[in-house]
Amino acid sequence: xxxxxxxxxxxxxKGFTAQGICASIKPSNTTxxxxxxxxxxxxxxxxxxxxxxxxKSDTIYVxxxxxxxxxxxxxxxxxxxxxxxxxxGYEKAEQMCALAAEALDVNVNDVIVASTGVIGxxxxxxxVKKGVEAMKGTLSKEGSTNAxxxxxxxxxxxxxxxxxxxLDGKTITIGGIAKGSGMIHIxxxxxxxxxxxxxxxxxxxxxEALLEAVEESYNMVSVDGDTSTNDTLAIMAxxxxxxxxxxxxxxxxxxxxxxxxxxxxxxAKKLAADGEGATKLLICRVSGANTKNDAKIIxxxxxxxxxxxxxxxxxxxxxxxxxxxxxxSGAKADVHKIDVxxxxxxGEILVCKDGLGLExxxxxxxxxxxxxxIEILVVLGDGCGSAEAYGCDLTYDYVKINGxxxx
Amino acid sequence: xxxxxxxxxxxxxKGFTAQGICASIKPSNTTxxxxxxxxxxxxxxxxxxxxxxxxKSDTIYVxxxxxxxxxxxxxxxxxxxxxxxxxxGYEKAEQMCALAAEALDVNVNDVIVASTGVIGxxxxxxxVKKGVEAMKGTLSKEGSTNAxxxxxxxxxxxxxxxxxxxLDGKTITIGGIAKGSGMIHIxxxxxxxxxxxxxxxxxxxxxEALLEAVEESYNMVSVDGDTSTNDTLAIMAxxxxxxxxxxxxxxxxxxxxxxxxxxxxxxAKKLAADGEGATKLLICRVSGANTKNDAKIIxxxxxxxxxxxxxxxxxxxxxxxxxxxxxxSGAKADVHKIDVxxxxxxGEILVCKDGLGLExxxxxxxxxxxxxxIEILVVLGDGCGSAEAYGCDLTYDYVKINGxxxx
Numbered sequence: 001x002x003x004x005x006x007x008x009x010x011x012x013x014k015g016f017t018a019q020g021i022c023a024s025i026k027p028s029n030t031t032x033x034x035x036x037x038x039x040x041x042x043x044x045x046x047x048x049x050x051x052x053x054x055x056k057s058d059t060i061y062v063x064x065x066x067x068x069x070x071x072x073x074x075x076x077x078x079x080x081x082x083x084x085x086x087x088x089g090y091e092k093a094e095q096m097c098a099l100a101a102e103a104l105d106v107n108v109n110d111v112i113v114a115s116t117g118v119i120g121x122x123x124x125x126x127x128v129k130k131g132v133e134a135m136k137g138t139l140s141k142e143g144s145t146n147a148x149x150x151x152x153x154x155x156x157x158x159x160x161x162x163x164x165x166x167l168d169g170k171t172i173t174i175g176g177i178a179k180g181s182g183m184i185h186i187x188x189x190x191x192x193x194x195x196x197x198x199x200x201x202x203x204x205x206x207x208e209a210l211l212e213a214v215e216e217s218y219n220m221v222s223v224d225g226d227t228s229t230n231d232t233l234a235i236m237a238x239x240x241x242x243x244x245x246x247x248x249x250x251x252x253x254x255x256x257x258x259x260x261x262x263x264x265x266x267x268a269k270k271l272a273a274d275g276e277g278a279t280k281l282l283i284c285r286v287s288g289a290n291t292k293n294d295a296k297i298i299x300x301x302x303x304x305x306x307x308x309x310x311x312x313x314x315x316x317x318x319x320x321x322x323x324x325x326x327x328x329s330g331a332k333a334d335v336h337k338i339d340v341x342x343x344x345x346x347g348e349i350l351v352c353k354d355g356l357g358l359e360x361x362x363x364x365x366x367x368x369x370x371x372x373x374i375e376i377l378v379v380l381g382d383g384c385g386s387a388e389a390y391g392c393d394l395t396y397d398y399v400k401i402n403g404x405x406x407x
Numbered sequence: 408x409x410x411x412x413x414x415x416x417x418x419x420x421k422g423f424t425a426q427g428i429c430a431s432i433k434p435s436n437t438t439x440x441x442x443x444x445x446x447x448x449x450x451x452x453x454x455x456x457x458x459x460x461x462x463k464s465d466t467i468y469v470x471x472x473x474x475x476x477x478x479x480x481x482x483x484x485x486x487x488x489x490x491x492x493x494x495x496g497y498e499k500a501e502q503m504c505a506l507a508a509e510a511l512d513v514n515v516n517d518v519i520v521a522s523t524g525v526i527g528x529x530x531x532x533x534x535v536k537k538g539v540e541a542m543k544g545t546l547s548k549e550g551s552t553n554a555x556x557x558x559x560x561x562x563x564x565x566x567x568x569x570x571x572x573x574l575d576g577k578t579i580t581i582g583g584i585a586k587g588s589g590m591i592h593i594x595x596x597x598x599x600x601x602x603x604x605x606x607x608x609x610x611x612x613x614x615e616a617l618l619e620a621v622e623e624s625y626n627m628v629s630v631d632g633d634t635s636t637n638d639t640l641a642i643m644a645x646x647x648x649x650x651x652x653x654x655x656x657x658x659x660x661x662x663x664x665x666x667x668x669x670x671x672x673x674x675a676k677k678l679a680a681d682g683e684g685a686t687k688l689l690i691c692r693v694s695g696a697n698t699k700n701d702a703k704i705i706x707x708x709x710x711x712x713x714x715x716x717x718x719x720x721x722x723x724x725x726x727x728x729x730x731x732x733x734x735x736s737g738a739k740a741d742v743h744k745i746d747v748x749x750x751x752x753x754g755e756i757l758v759c760k761d762g763l764g765l766e767x768x769x770x771x772x773x774x775x776x777x778x779x780x781i782e783i784l785v786v787l788g789d790g791c792g793s794a795e796a797y798g799c800d801l802t803y804d805y806v807k808i809n810g811x812x813x814x
Contacts (some may be wrong), residue, residue, distance in 0.1 A: 234504060306631040306713070310810050313810045320636070398713075
């Protein structure tokens with residue numbers, strides 16, 4: 001599989017432009033960008049996945065309705081207010097679509113809408129209206145960065161990416177923007193992400209590819225075990241690359257899905273690394289499990305453990321925390337065949353062999369764990385199942401950020 | 408149901424004595440008590456529940472074996488070392504029992520053994536030997552406090568309790584000691600607890616009563632979502648109160664179980680209030696759920712949410728965090744019929760009605776949430792199921808304590 005990451009974001013594929021501005025949706029914060037538009041000059045085949053939380057922002061119901069025909073042409077998205085648990089939420093979400101449709105001259109049913117921010121506060125529509133007006137005519141190839149910034153909440157780093165590969169001798173580009181950084185967990189199309197591509201692919205295959213890619217990436221990342229009311233991951237395909245449309249699960253489908261998966265894994269790592277308060281990216285690789293599913297369950301259990309996360313923050317090579325998280329994960333495992341190592345740019349150290357704690361060089365372990373990207377390697381003796389999950393450490397700043405999120 | 412809490416702990420019931428000392432099991436800490444004995448002058452009907460973690464301390468296997476006949480006469484327990492994930496763990500656990508049996512002149516198969524502390528480090532038996540020798544002949548009614556102190560790890564408050572009620576005109580006493588305070592979660596007989604009673608009750612009924620009482624108490628408390636390798640809750644009944652032995656599920660069984668449940672709920676609150684780093688006890692009461700089980704799932708989901716816990720630390724009356732945790736709990740619930748209030752000694756405030764966020768008096772909410780015991784009240788509109796779960800806030804100190812637990 002040959003592909004390469006390139007500069008750019010959601011506007012990298014042919015046909016797409018974007019913009020993001022400060023619309024002052026959250027009155028207390030008047031400089032931060034908080035409203036974005038993404039536009040394609042043609043109607044796209046589209047698909048999306050959403051939060052599985054029973055409590056949903058009305059933006060999700062509106063977007064679902066608009067995507068029933070598998071088609072979309074634009075995205076409008078705000079940060080600073082989740083438009084969730086409000087009496088007029090549905091109406092406001094529809095108004096946002098109408099404003100975008102009018103400004104971009106597209107069909108209102110072809111608009112995807114999303115929001116992120118505080119739950120249970122009424123969304124003011126006036127700033128959105130003014131913001132859309134202000135962005136009208138300014139959408140550009142360069143606007144991806146502004147859009148990426150406009151969807152950030154507690155993120156400290158904007159997330160945009162693009163990747164290229166060949167299909168039928170044509171260059172296919174996929175690009176995207178994403179936001180973190182708290183209330184992120186594994187049972188969902190995590191957080192807000194907007195993905196574009198110029199590949200020609202049917203809506204049905206796009207949805208299949210999305211579901212496959214999410215399974216190994218967004219569904220394997222956890223920051224804090226909480227799943228939000230607003231999570232939306234939407235993808236739009238303009239078809240402008242000129243390849244033969246992918247309409248079945250052929251080799252081209254497989255290649256497209258494989259590249260999408262790799263790109264999403266890179267995003268998952270970015271989300272975890274920039275998790276609220278995080279100082280370290282944790283990558284847990286489990287191998288030798290009974291089944292792939294057992295490996296996934298174990299990897300996620302480790303990544304989600306508050307005690308593992310706190311130990312990693314403190315660069316404490318505690319093997320008990322890892323063994324414990326394997327043991328309560330719910331997966332089958334022979335506890336007398338568990339090896340645990342920590343690995344980083346500074347080297348690798350085995351701290352547990354066959355389920356028994358080892359004496360090890362504490363200085364060396366500390367040196368390894370003081371790095372900002374840590375691999376937790378768990379080798380079981382049960383079978384051939386393997387999996388990878390992404391998380392971050394639990395820090396003072398996580399507590400600080402969430403101790404008073406609303407102000 | 409008439410019962411009263413009284414002074415005293417594990418030695419309050421007739422027949423029991425105890426002691427605890429510093430045996431220097433953890434060399435770095437030479438003043439903290441870390442070894443305890445509990446003894447009954449007669450062999451007791453006994454029962455226990457254990458962690459469900461697949462990775463178990465060998466103390467659990469040894470205690471299970473010794474309780475196969477439903478009989479026990481003594482407990483030996485240490486802190487400072489979990490004796491888990493060690494090659495010689497089983498042997499060391501047996502040695503501990505043998506040392507206690509010899510010192511107390513009881514059958515080695517009638518000894519319950521437990522350990523708590525760091526996982527994966529070899530347990531030094533010499534300090535245990537010297538400690539048991541030193542305690543020999545010193546066990547007393549006053550020794551409960553020392554025993555309670557000896558099983559503390561990161562606990563800041565010792566946990567001992569006793570309760571009395573009448574059965575067949577006889578006074579029945581139940582007493583106990585318990586430890587917290589991290590790695591505490593709901594799927595288990597949480598942490599280490601030793602309970603004694605002078606009630607006459609068969610081993611079989613004692614086990615049934617224990618399981619019932621645990622379900623509403625220890626299984627409804629969470630500090631951090633992690634379940635340990637060592638959790639043991641053992642109960643011994645001396646029969647010295649002189650009541651007619653409870654040998655079936657009659658009214659006396661029901662009363663005994665009801666009092667045991669209330670006592671365990673009080674312990675659960677103590678464990679939660681003294682959770683690692685905690686500044687606040689959180690009690691989540693859910694009512695109006697489809698079923699009792701749905702209510703339990705929702706109450707536990709809220710108590711376990713890192714975002715709820717951090718918000719409570721910050722005294723932030725965020726209703727989105729609560730709704731979110733209801734929504735991803737996995738329980739059935741009509742999200743348009745959820746009311747949420749916060750309550751403390753300073754009053755009560757409604758922050759969400761029918762699933763919609765309300766405007767409320769932020770000053771008043773802050774005042775309520777600055778108290779050290781907070782009730783989160785969730786009223787659903789689905790049925791008659793209700794439940795109560797116990798937790799604590801997530802604080803800087805939790806991160807600090809667990810960032811470097813081993814040193």
